[in-house]
Amino acid sequence: MLSHCAKRTNRRLVAPILIRKNHGQAPGSPQSSSRTTSFGFRTVPEDTKESLVKDVFDSVASKYDLMNDASSLGVHRLWKDTFVSTLRPGRKGPIRCIDVAGGTGDIALRILDHAREEYADRETTVEVVDINAQMLGEGFKRFKKTMYHNTPQVSFHEANAQELPPSQFRDNSYDLYTIAFGIRNCTSIPAVLKEAYRVLKPGGTFACLEFSKVNNPLLSTLYDQYSFSVIPLLGTILAGDRDSYQYLVESIRKFPCQSEFAGMIRDAGFATGGDHDGGAWTDQWGGVACIHTGVKV
Numbered sequence: 242m243l244s245h246c247a248k249r250t251n252r253r254l255v256a257p258i259l260i261r262k263n264h265g266q267a268p269g270s271p272q273s274s275s276r277t278t279s280f281g282f283r284t285v286p287e288d289t290k291e292s293l294v295k296d297v298f299d300s301v302a303s304k305y306d307l308m309n310d311a312s313s314l315g316v317h318r319l320w321k322d323t324f325v326s327t328l329r330p331g332r333k334g335p336i337r338c339i340d341v342a343g344g345t346g347d348i349a350l351r352i353l354d355h356a357r358e359e360y361a362d363r364e365t366t367v368e369v370v371d372i373n374a375q376m377l378g379e380g381f382k383r384f385k386k387t388m389y390h391n392t393p394q395v396s397f398h399e400a401n402a403q404e405l406p407p408s409q410f411r412d413n414s415y416d417l418y419t420i421a422f423g424i425r426n427c428t429s430i431p432a433v434l435k436e437a438y439r440v441l442k443p444g445g446t447f448a449c450l451e452f453s454k455v456n457n458p459l460l461s462t463l464y465d466q467y468s469f470s471v472i473p474l475l476g477t478i479l480a481g482d483r484d485s486y487q488y489l490v491e492s493i494r495k496f497p498c499q500s501e502f503a504g505m506i507r508d509a510g511f512a513t514g515g516d517h518d519g520g521a522w523t524d525q526w527g528g529v530a531c532i533h534t535g536v537k538v
């Protein structure tokens with residue numbers, strides 16, 4: 242597919258991150274995958290990315306919420322609020338949602354709160370799915386303090402977004418599929434989208450909140466300076482882990498731009514709005530983050 246995005250530069254402003262564990266076959270060894278993918282600014286064999294990403298989130302899980310607030314100065318909360326309120330869960334009655342790469346449950350909690358506060362809906366459900374048990378554990382602990390704990394409204398499931406077990410996540414079974422700041426960490430975006438399409442009911446909505454491309458050159462420069470200098474430093478100070486936050490910043494720059502990602506969503510079979518801001522996607526803060534939606538037809 243032709244991309245309408247301006248060419249991205251992979252600026253390496255600081256040293257490349259290190260692999261901290263032995264993840265099996267060395268690149269180039271006879272058994273290692275010949276296909277490669279990006280892990281931040283590094284190119285790695287496709288079959289190693291999942292464990293590298295797992296290491297990142299194992300390392301950050303206990304500090305994830307604190308770091309999110311610190312690194313975005315709390316702005317991620319506004320984006321998440323906007324994301325959920327534009328989806329209006331509960332407006333047409335209780336719905337069945339799946340929040341993939343749901344981590345510590347930020348989106349799930351907002352979906353349930355929105356349905357309850359706006360529509361007095363206590364029957365909408367969210368299944369939080371994540372590949373990382375530690376992130377889910379943090380989410381579970383957090384939900385224990387809410388009214389949703391021990392109710393059928395929320396449940397936690399360890400699974401890979403690229404291959405949701407069909408016996409557990411059945412075809413045509415959800416009204417809403419959400420994924421926030423998760424899809425860029427997955428090895429194959431088309432595989433995630435294919436699974437999203439499979440599990441949604443016809444007419445169901447796919448919604449993704451992700452970092453994206455900042456189009457304003459001045460904002461883009463400021464944002465780059467902030468991201469590459471402040472965020473890894475905060476990672477060091479607050480979480481004792483610079484490498485993981487360096488990866489998270491780099492992975493944002495490697496993610497497809499708005500129109501390219503919208504094309505991938507359509508390639509998976511979803512109908513989207515037109516190829517512009519306010520159509521297939523809605524930029525947040527000039528494209529620092531972006532909401533993409535599609536409907537299963």
Ligand SMILES: C[S@@+](CC[C@H](N)C(=O)[O-])C[C@H]1O[C@@H](n2cnc3c(N)ncnc32)[C@H](O)[C@@H]1O
Nearest residue numbers: 298342343344371372373376401402421423426
């Ligand atoms: C940046 S966190 C986002 C968490 C949450 N959605 C939020 O917005 O706060 C990304 C999450 O994606 C999860 N993840 C990465 N690869 C995944 C995969 N292949 N399948 C499911 N979850 C994955 C990570 O474990 C992590 O919890």
